[in-house]
Amino acid sequence: MSNNEKRHNDPDRAQLRRQQVLDAAATCFKRSGFHGASMSEISKAAGMSAGHIYNYFDSKDAIIAAFVEQNVERVSAILRDLAQRADPLKEMVDDAEGSVSEHVESDRIALQLEIWAEASRNPAIAAVVRDADLRSRSDFRNLLKAARARHQLDASDDVVDGLMEAVIALFHGLHVRAIHNPGAPLPAVVASVRNALRAMLFS
Amino acid sequence: MSNNEKRHNDPDRAQLRRQQVLDAAATCFKRSGFHGASMSEISKAAGMSAGHIYNYFDSKDAIIAAFVEQNVERVSAILRDLAQRADPLKEMVDDAEGSVSEHVESDRIALQLEIWAEASRNPAIAAVVRDADLRSRSDFRNLLKAARARHQLDASDDVVDGLMEAVIALFHGLHVRAIHNPGAPLPAVVASVRNALRAMLFS
């Protein structure tokens, strides 16, 4: 899990190769989980030899970590984007339907749960996950404060932080629900989520 | 993953031994995850030889399944209990603080995430988890319908089912949040959660 990316003559090519591995890892991790996916499986998917992967990553754990980092960044980006709309509060309430289906139908659910489980056990992964979460929340917090100020709502740190936790929990929880009850009536779920969002965001 | 509990002369002792194994498994699974925990590790924690465990469980997978079943039952029971109070709607809103801390501070979070991750990949575990969820929701649904009827609220199947999903998502999401941001300001989270609950339950 060391930070040292090895020296390569052609850094661009090296970066490409790293990405190849991470993309392959995505496929394999999705199919078999972090521990179920073997280096050989990943190397085949990446179109390079197992041995060569070790020129780009110190260990399998390093791949997992890099993969999680990347994934978690993507999620963060979405969260930031989503939060940079005009009137984000209204936007979030209005777009409840989109958010709910996104969280319930995504093909990344298995991966997301895998990441969370790993984070709850592997300190290195936990650090990556928490760090990304920290950054996302920072962006999200700024946005909420501005938006709530415009609506004359309490925008103190604690209030906003509590609000963020609850909102994110609601969406992450939908990921979890997807594996418990894939047949839930979506429109009704959306209605309830919208009620919750409105209540939270505008109080 | 057969249900096949082997015949034992002394069923009480056997039950005790099974429980010993499950308790040991809890410890090890918490520490190392389902796949990281070795049978030898579990056997040491259970105070019996690895070979002997196979007199009580068909395989490691069977241990995981039994363990999940037990755990999931416990969660179900809590959900049912919680749902059998006098005016459950009001009760849930009032007790938001208790529920939130319960979900954020529990030492079972790692296990819960482990179970969810496993369920998203292992069909046998998924079946156990979904079955328990089905039963919990059935109890929960009955309760919500009665309670909402008393409050003159829409108690149709779809509405209630959507409501349930959102409420459960909120709480399960709090489990997930616990590993991302252990330092969240609890009172503010509670306030937002209470807002959300009130909005959902009473609409």
Next chain:
Amino acid sequence: MSNNEKRHNDPDRAQLRRQQVLDAAATCFKRSGFHGASMSEISKAAGMSAGHIYNYFDSKDAIIAAFVEQNVERVSAILRDLAQRADPLKEMVDDAEGSVSEHVESDRIALQLEIWAEASRNPAIAAVVRDADLRSRSDFRNLLKAARARHQLDASDDVVDGLMEAVIALFHGLHVRAIHNPGAPLPAVVASVRNALRAMLFS
């Protein structure tokens, strides 16, 4: 593989128990081979606990040895009986059909091959098998000498011993053929075997 049958208070009962085990072993060995049959499997078939078997046999190897001894005795007996008919030479030629079907259709073929394979590898079993063979050949030899003398044929030791080997080889070989070519045309096989027997016995 020690010779010491343990002391038992009631030797008759003990003998009965031993036989129970050997009968069970027959079933299991037939089904799974010597090494594929587990003590637990045998104990279940014998209707007694695995542990208790060790009051009658020192080890699994001792069961195999005793089993082989018994089986080999049975074969010997048949050989002796078969050899005590009036004009055994003529008898053998005439009864070629019976002998061939006996060797080709028996349900003991698997066991016989198992025994031979074990004997070729396990010196203790080899000793048992050779000893029984020695005794059978002794009876068989006496008979052949008398019969051939009556027919004015050379009855010297060497000639008779060579003859015996070839005759027995022919029949044992039929056991082997049974697993290679179960569909061989029996009548034609019988005809050839009869030709061979006549030629050998009466030369």
Next chain:
Amino acid sequence: MSNNEKRHNDPDRAQLRRQQVLDAAATCFKRSGFHGASMSEISKAAGMSAGHIYNYFDSKDAIIAAFVEQNVERVSAILRDLAQRADPLKEMVDDAEGSVSEHVESDRIALQLEIWAEASRNPAIAAVVRDADLRSRSDFRNLLKAARARHQLDASDDVVDGLMEAVIALFHGLHVRAIHNPGAPLPAVVASVRNALRAMLFS
């Protein structure tokens, strides 16, 4: 037992390695039997790690099957060669001595019995053995038909097939006799075998 030979960059080297394993297996199987020989034992004899063997064979069973295939091919080849002489009928009678010593003294007897025992219980091995036997008999049959036709003897399918069975049984039976009575008087055995062969082949 899949036919699945893995892809290797250097097929020659791979073939060499496979053969190394099969040779080592021969040694170990001879010494300890198929089930008594451990993968670790084989790997030591093959001069490579146990794990590496799995780059060339899917499983221990696959090694056994490949080994049997090879062995059984060798035996088939001998049978075919032996049958392609000028006047094969006369040749077989004349060469009785060679055939007998070959079958009685070979150091492959233990292996042969092991193979037969395995075939009588393991369907995959039985298939390999039967298939090879089928091919050998086909060659042998053609030869016998031609040779007997030249001698004006009945060369109908059934007669020849029955004859083949009996002849092969006689030789295979000699393998079996070798472990029962290593001290049999060879010349006398040869004499009897010759009598039998002449009687069978020329009737």
Next chain:
DNA sequence: CATGAATGAGGATTCATTCAT
């Protein structure tokens, strides 16, 4: 840069055997 052959430790599981009851 790239390969894949090779290692060896560690995994789950089975099973002959022992022994307290």
Next chain:
DNA sequence: GATGAATGAATCCTCATTCAT
């Protein structure tokens, strides 16, 4: 006599990792 709970060594097999080429 009889049980079956318990052991622990051995088995087959997998896989992250290394290294000669």
